[in-house]
Amino acid sequence: ALFLLGRRGSIINIGGHKVSPLEIESVAITYEGVNDCACIPVDDEELGQVPKLFVQLNCKKEAFDEELLRKYLSCRLAHFMLPKFIAVIDKIPRTNKGSLKREVLK
DSSP states (O other): OOOOOSOGGGOEEETTEEEOHHHHHHHHTTSTTEEEEEEEEEEETTTEEEEEEEEEESSOGGGOOHHHHHHHHHTTSOGGGSOSEEEEOSOOOBOTTSOBOGGGOO
């Protein structure tokens, strides 16, 4: 059985694989240096779409090692689910209720 989580528009179609951003976020948030995160689809010529992960750190930006995060994710996610892009931002945009505002992320 296949269960798709989240809204239809937020599903990432990665070369025919349907992936919920929540699947990627639920793993990324467990990384020690990540305080909050959000994942969105971005267009890709080869695969159609690929994941882009935004992270809000709980450490200084200088102490963050993107390669270590990539290794962490690669041990816990299928290869096609790995974010092609990772961006460090000051604050993940959320509504007053705490819901992600994916539409403002680029």
